Amino acid sequence: MTVRGGRIALCCTIAGLTTVGALTPAAQAVEEPAGGDDAVVLELTDADGVPTDLASGLQVDGAVATDELDVPEFSVAAVTWDGLDAPDETFSVRVRTGGEWTPWAAIEPDAAETGDVGGTEPYVVGGATGVQLRVAAGDGDLPHDLQLHLIPPEPSGEETVATTPRETAQLAAAAAGRASATPETAAGQDAVPAPVAATAASPEVAAPEVAATQARAAVSRPRVTHRAGWGADESKMTWTPRHDPLRAAVVHHTAGTNSYTAAQSAGIVRGIYHYHAVSRDWGDIGYHFLVDKYGQIFEGRAGSLDAPPGRIPEAAHARGFNRGTLGISVLGDYSSVYAPDSVLTTMARVIAWKFDAADIDMSTPSGMISPGTAHRPAGQNLPRVFAHRDVGATTCPGNNIYARIPRLNEQVATLVDGDEYHLRNSLTGGEAHLAFRLGLSTDEVLVGDWDGDGKDTLALRRGSTYLVYDAHPGQRFRTVRYGRPDDVVLVGDWNGDGKDTFAVRRGRTYHVKNSMTGGDADHVIFYGRPADDVLVGDWNGDRRDTLAVRRGADYHVKNRIAGGDADVVLRYGRPDDVVLVGDWDRNRTDTFAVRRGREYHVRNSLSGGEAQVVLTYGKAGDVVIVGDWNGDGRDTFGVRRSG
Structure with missing residues (x-):
């Protein structure tokens, strides 16, 4: 970069390509004023794309760069050119802040639909007093009116084209102190409201x-x-x-x-x-x-x-x-x-x-x-x-x-349309131990221990796509695709590895998968009748979940993933009961509970008779889910409530 004709310009030649080069020692340093509010523009090429002077290039990793420039403090740097099309050259910048130079960082073109000025995205910094620009070679033709803009935290309405280092310093020094002046004391400026940080300690101004x-x-x-x-x-x-x-x-x-x-x-x-x-x-x-x-x-x-x-x-x-x-x-x-x-x-x-x-x-x-x-x-x-x-x-x-x-999408969806979940860690009434919002009101919700940590969490089903959360309240999830959108989906630990996975039911055919991946089922079995209600549980304590079918108040329980006659047949509750499955007493076997409105009747053995626990929980319109929410080995209730 050299000073010629009253402007700061820079250029060099690499393999026949004229592009940006290095400062001469005379233009290396710009005296730093106490402050300033004019955006300084360094012109790199003229209106025809011709560098304003020639100089030997400073080589940096196969590109050319300016020298390290001492400049008035700025908070935004950017490069512009004439026309909206992005040039073939690529730009990188580094700045000096706090006495240290940052690593090189690329600044990409920021496309616009209107106007005559193309430019890069803004490079932001808390405050810098040094800058160095690097340009990698393009097609040999530099953009017209290539400029480097250095914008201070308190920019005025003007942009000052730097001429000589002395003149640049004088222009910036003329505004010294204005950045720190209040609107009432800033001489020669229109009063504007002082910036307000939107923090808990400062009031917010709202229209x-x-x-x-x-x-x-x-x-x-x-x-x-x-x-x-x-x-x-x-x-x-x-x-x-x-x-x-x-x-x-x-x-x-x-x-x-x-x-x-x-x-x-x-x-x-x-x-x-x-x-x-x-x-x-x-x-x-x-x-x-x-x-x-x-x-x-x-x-x-x-x-x-x-x-x-x-x-x-x-x-x-x-x-x-x-x-x-x-x-x-x-x-x-x-x-x-x-x-x-x-x-x-x-x-x-x-x-x-x-x-x-x-x-x-x-x-x-x-x-x-x-x-x-x-x-x-x-x-x-x-x-x-x-x-x-x-x-x-x-x-x-x-x-x-x-x-x-994808996670941001889900966070927005939850805030806009998410349902409430209220989970309780004991079989008693009272307030939920954990409450949060999640997903969409149209989601199907599944419960399982997906990662084997002993705690049940949620998965949200949308057709054949599942968002699987390993913690609650959930932010991070895995996306799994399996089955068909119209499948009936069941959850269980089918192989005893401590992790729950999916099975899909199509009539009386069951496709069981032992991993949270797509692909063919690991087992395909036939059981029961197409009109049966199907329940999943570990009925004999062998740590493997299997199926039971319900026909009114009769239950046909199978202890293996296989077809054939049931191992246990029992009668419990009423035909119109809502039936839930869980290990209510921590004995490692699952049994039934029935829900009637807000009342829950819990039975701790696979047999008929009176409930061992009767409790009231939630609201009559709640959707009830069951899981071991805290990893203590006992299943309890949770409710899903429309937000």
């Missing part, structure tokens, strides 16, 4: 229209810092709002570091706003909402908080999918860093709040069709919550969030 929306919605509105709260300069907002029916949500992350503080998040949001609205000329920030690693939520696109129920402003976050989608972005880079579960929970709350107001059916896909990417085939009907990389040539939102998009 009256939003409060009305919350009253209509079953899912409560999370704490969100609106635009005035984080200090949006509304003079930059030149976009005309247009609302569309909400159909889906698209998940993003920004590039950059994760080493920002909670107090710096609002400044990062202001920097992204300036980059999108001014540098990219979008007229507003591209995302509807932004979430930081501390759980703070910021309103992005104007009108996102107080949009009419069921509608969302058109934004600029996923090319071809900006209408009818909610764009939500996490501040930071989660390509290799694990995003805290609390971040996904926060995103789920925002999405669920908007989805609930839109009355979105989470049991159906979005109706938006994948255009075909490296991560999702063309023609696929996208789920209600999907990732930016599902519809664009990008790695956003990073591998460590992308792998958990």
